[in-house]
Amino acid sequence: MNxxxxxxxxxAVPKAEIHLHIEAVPxxxxxKALYKKANxxxxxxxxxxxxxxxxxxxxxxxxxxxxxxxxxxxEDFDYIFNDLATYLVENGIVYTEAFFAPTAxxxxxxxxxDMVAVFNRKIEEIKQKHGIxxxxxxxxxRTFGCExxxxxxxxxxxxxxxxxxxxxLGGAESKGPARDFAPVYEQAIKDGYKVVxxxxxxxxxxxxxxxxxxxxxxxxxxxxxxxxxxxxxDTLKERxxxxxxxxxxxxxxxxxxxxxxxHPIRMFYDRGLFVTVNTDDPVFFKVSLIDEFYKLHxxxxxxxxxxxxxxxxxxxxxxxxxxxxxxxxxKVDAAFAxxxx
Numbered sequence: 206m207n208x209x210x211x212x213x214x215x216x217a218v219p220k221a222e223i224h225l226h227i228e229a230v231p232x233x234x235x236x237k238a239l240y241k242k243a244n245x246x247x248x249x250x251x252x253x254x255x256x257x258x259x260x261x262x263x264x265x266x267x268x269x270x271x272x273x274x275x276x277x278x279x280e281d282f283d284y285i286f287n288d289l290a291t292y293l294v295e296n297g298i299v300y301t302e303a304f305f306a307p308t309a310x311x312x313x314x315x316x317x318x319d320m321v322a323v324f325n326r327k328i329e330e331i332k333q334k335h336g337i338x339x340x341x342x343x344x345x346x347r348t349f350g351c352e353x354x355x356x357x358x359x360x361x362x363x364x365x366x367x368x369x370x371x372x373x374l375g376g377a378e379s380k381g382p383a384r385d386f387a388p389v390y391e392q393a394i395k396d397g398y399k400v401v402x403x404x405x406x407x408x409x410x411x412x413x414x415x416x417x418x419x420x421x422x423x424x425x426x427x428x429x430x431x432x433x434x435x436x437x438x439d440t441l442k443e444r445x446x447x448x449x450x451x452x453x454x455x456x457x458x459x460x461x462x463x464x465x466x467x468h469p470i471r472m473f474y475d476r477g478l479f480v481t482v483n484t485d486d487p488v489f490f491k492v493s494l495i496d497e498f499y500k501l502h503x504x505x506x507x508x509x510x511x512x513x514x515x516x517x518x519x520x521x522x523x524x525x526x527x528x529x530x531x532x533x534x535x536k537v538d539a540a541f542a543x544x545x546x
Contacts, residue, residue, distance in 0.1 A: 206509070206544075208499065215495050215512075216297040218540040219533055221519040222483050222494055224426050224449035225303040226344070226375070227285050228273055229486030230292050235284040239275040257489065262407045262458045265489060266348065266377055273309040279319045286327035292487060293337050296494040300337070300533070302523055304373050306344040307357055317360040321369070328368045340524070341366075342373045342401060345389055347381025354389045362396060370524055371399030373426065374416075378407040383415035390420040399524055401449070403427060407460050410434035417446055424448075424522060429455055429462060431478075432469035442478050447522040451485035452500060453492040465504040474511065481519045513541045 233253065240248040256272065259265045293301060307317060328339045343361050345354035358372060372393050374386055383404060390400050404416035406427035413431055416422045424447040431437045450470045455462040462468050473480050482497050501507040520533040
């Protein structure tokens with residue numbers, strides 16, 4: 206199967222993505238439009254290049270926050286969701302559990318309830334138009350400390366939405382150890398929300414231990430430094446902890462991984478860990494979900510059968526009902542059966 210055939214085939218296979226930041230899907234055209242709306246002038250190519258030039262996680266986070274700063278009203282979120290819909294359709298993604306990070310917007314004077322009203326409207330619009338289901342996880346953010354994270358979570362409770370199912374912990378991992386946010390997670394679990402956490406992206410395996418033992422996260426965003434700890438890998442396998450792996454993102458930030466070929470996802474998969482494939486931030490890392498699968502297929506030794514398993518793993522890792530998971534996995538198997546026939 207050549208590249209064009211692979212892309213055409215995989216686009217037709219139903220897929221889920223569970224580690225995706227919605228603020229990182231707006232296209233360059235949308236960013237230009239937001240800049241002009243916010244500043245009254247065109248953004249230069251040099252400024253665009255500068256925004257997207259970084260060589261580590263902290264540099265990326267600064268760029269991420271800078272893009273967030275272009276949003277001046279809740280109506281600007283239409284750009285996010287319109288581009289999100291395009292991205293999902295182009296990649297054959299039928300279901301996603303994506304992150305949104307409210308902190309920067311709240312600091313800029315946005316009202317959380319107004320944001321959620323737009324989210325609800327756009328999510329329902331996308332469902333009606335494209336048949337795609339979007340669920341959100343609030344990134345309470347480790348960058349600004351536990352008090353800020355708890356304030357974010359309290360807004361989630363105060364203004365509930367059927368489309369927002371839980372919380373995550375993103376941001377500067379080295380500056381905000383997971384243990385600091387245990388009170389937020391304890392409350393969220395008590396209140397019945399789903400809890401996931403970024404860990405092991407920019408810090409060693411101790412960060413993952415804290416996320417699973419202190420935050421009780423059932424899914425770990427990235428988790429690549431688990432490769433440094435045999436006991437941790439065994440524990441993740443035993444507990445069935447999901448790894449939301451984002452291969453290109455990990456290569457791009459260059460902290461622990463220098464190429465797709467050396468990415469630990471191959472080892473994780475071979476050891477029987479619960480691995481899923483995701484993009485993290487498509488525009489920032491210039492990658493799509495189908496790109497990720499093609500890279501793994503051509504550069505990391507994943508067969509089409511392995512890709513089939515990874516696609517099903519993503520559905521199994523979601524918070525869909527068991528019947529919904531089984532139904533989608535059956536559709537994945539049927540799509541691959543046509544190739545293997």
